[in-house]
Amino acid sequence: MLFNHQEVLVSRTSRFIGSLTIKRCLSKNANYITTPIFYVNAKPHLGHFYSMTLADVQNRWMKFNNRETFFTTGTDEHGLKVQLAAQKAGLPPKQFCDGLSEKFKDLARIGEIEYDRFIRTTDPDHIKAVTSFWNVVQKTGCIYEGQHSGWYSISDEAFYTDTDVEEALDEKTGKKMMVSKETGSEVIFQSEDNYFFRISEFQDSLIKFYNSHPDFVQPQKYYDQVMHELTSEKLPDLSISRPSSRLEWGIKVPNNDDQKMYVWFDALVNYITSLGYPEVTDNLTPASHLVGKDITRFHCIYWPIFLMAAKLPMPKRIVVHGHWLMDGRKMSKSRGNVADPVDISAYYDADALRLFMMRNATLTSDCDYSEVKVFDTRNEFIDKFCNMVMRGLSKSFNYESSLSLIKKSSLKGISEHMEPDESLEKDVTDLFDTVNGLPSSIDADVSNFIMPPALEQIWDIPRRANMLFEKYKPWELKEKVTNSDAVNSANLNRRALIVFAAVDSMRCVFILLQCFAPLYAKKLLDTMHVSKDRRSLKYARIGADLDYANDVKIKKHGSVPIVKVDLRK
Structure with a gap:
């Protein structure tokens, strides 16, 4: 085999030290591309590798064409899911996050993902940025205190209304439970005192922005979905904190030790942390955010409104992609149909997986993973x-x-x-x-x-x-x-x-x-x-280089530099 797991793991080190605050000097026209920051309640999966690779190919292409580029990826490390996962593992939350964040970095190294920054929401400069961002929008009157009641999903880190949930049967126990219609995640009714963001006051402004920027969300189907949500009903204000008594592992709300910031308010700010916010506030480079279809509301509604409130530039665009399935079904450990990108890359090479995904994935629909097709792609190459x-x-x-x-x-x-x-x-x-x-x-x-x-x-x-x-x-x-x-x-x-x-x-x-x-x-x-x-x-033009192939020794026809492997049983 051409590459083994160990060789790839030591291939490249990050060019960014997470504890440092670096002021970015990017032009407005720079290609600033971001993946979502990945949640560290479990190890990386195929969808994470897809987002990384899709962004990496685009970024490499821009750089290859002599365009100014900046590419970030990273890990989202706060929230109740992480807190509970750390407790289950018997580890302090930070130590738990350190281990899983390193696995995402390993995945990036294995896949030759050439990011400029790997950001962690536990990085000191990010905590500073989020705290500053909160203070800025609070001064505008966009944040207020109130009581929140609703159906809460630990898995989604989100509240849902009565119309957003339905009754379902637990596949494991057969018991009835309430779940989110959108994600299928279990929800529990809760009531608590929180801080709220006045999302509703920005709804008309956001609709106006969308009407004047018809390419803001791509592909078109997701733009249409977001516009339907914006125009069909009044947006409720968003709860942006949780009681510290329930959520210990999060960024403290300024001047209130009894509240921790909602994980999404914290996470979304990462996109400007990486540009040097709050030291850099003028001429922040508009980003192309690459996101999965399950987090469009957070990126296409909440994040633009947060930026409006802070009087900061809007993203350049939000590009949405589908999910990876196996045999037409969502991957899950319980079904035993999870594809591990590290394991796949160790056997077939990361480039075989990269080529398979880039040849077979379309933004407008979910995609089906097949190890046979990875094998076929490698052999065909x-x-x-x-x-x-x-x-x-x-x-x-x-x-x-x-x-x-x-x-x-x-x-x-x-x-x-x-x-x-x-x-x-x-x-x-x-x-x-x-x-x-x-x-x-x-x-x-x-x-x-x-x-x-x-x-x-x-x-x-x-x-x-x-x-x-x-x-x-x-x-x-x-x-x-x-x-x-x-x-x-x-x-x-x-x-x-x-x-x-x-x-x-x-x-x-x-x-x-x-x-x-x-x-x-x-x-x-x-x-x-x-x-x-x-x-x-x-x-990359015919005849542009005529000084290669000197002393090339091909031992025999069919002696190729990438050796075929058998399909795994």
Whole structure:
């Protein structure tokens, strides 16, 4: 196998030390991308890896295109769920959070997630930011004290109204219980004294904002859902604290030791903590928030209203994605259908999982995980991408001599020294145009987190390169003593053009694939002896680099740098 678990774990260290406050100097036009911060009541799952990877591919692509970028991910570490999970584990909450937060960092390292900051809500600068944010919005009169009664879900950390809940049967016990209609989580009726945020006073302003920003929530279906919620009924004010007697593990409400901040009020502020708030308040870079569909209300309604109240810039956009299922059902430990991304990556490589997810996931719907499809994706990559390179660089074709002919005569010169062949010239020209056009052709999709069509275009290149070989059979174009010098020269030029077209197309593709499958791309570019300083966008064009493949030794046809593995039983 190409990579093992241990090798990947030590691949890279974070570039950010969480206890430091760093002022960000980002322009308004920077690509600021965030994942949700992940709740640490349990170890990472496939959905976490998907959010990380989707953001990472987009961020790498922006950086690859010389755009200013900043990418954050992290862990959400306060709240009743964490408190109860820590108690169950017999650990102090902070120690419990430290262990699980490290598992999320390990997942990022395994998956080659190139974040700029891994933020934790227990970081000192975040606690300072949240406390300051509370004080700011409290001074505007947006916070008041009151009593709250309603159906509370520990799992969702949210209150629900009577119309939001329904009776259901517990799958384990068969007993009746009340659950949230939206999430299916159990709810219990509670009454307590809390602080409230005047959400209702901002409803009309938020509707007006949505009407003037029709692309604020993407895809369209989620924009429509949020607008329906905003316009169909009056928003209730939001309880933003919990009694300390019930919630011990949280950030203290300023000047009131008897109350802890509601976990979502705390968590959402992370997006501006990472920009240096409260030291930095002017020109905060608008973010692209990538979120799962189950947390749209918090990001699409509460967070914009919080920002309005604090008179801070709105996000650039909120991009919503679906969930990962297995055999059409939600993953759960009780069903035994949980896919562990660390375990999967240790066996098949993280890049195989990255490619599977990016090729098969659509933002508009839930996606179905299949280990067979991960296995098939890995094998297909080896068969299409790796074997094409191994074939072109084999001793049979002496690729170095092909490059020498290209450098000496140029592509046009080689064509002039061949017998006229309109079919070959058209196939090669079309392939070159397609490869050279790939960066601009896939830019809009990748920039908007729509990965399958972009990868489909990339996936088409090795198919077309292999077609050149099958159609024009360069292995038959050899020097023969029975041929004239002119015929031998024409054959060598013809073979050089065919082999070069196929191999150089793959070089360009691997440069682009650095954003999607960074470990595989590096391995293949290394195999081709492509210089590390010639792997940028400007070299992702046919003929932009003619000084690679020196002394490449392919032992035999089929000897690929990524070795196939068996499907796990």
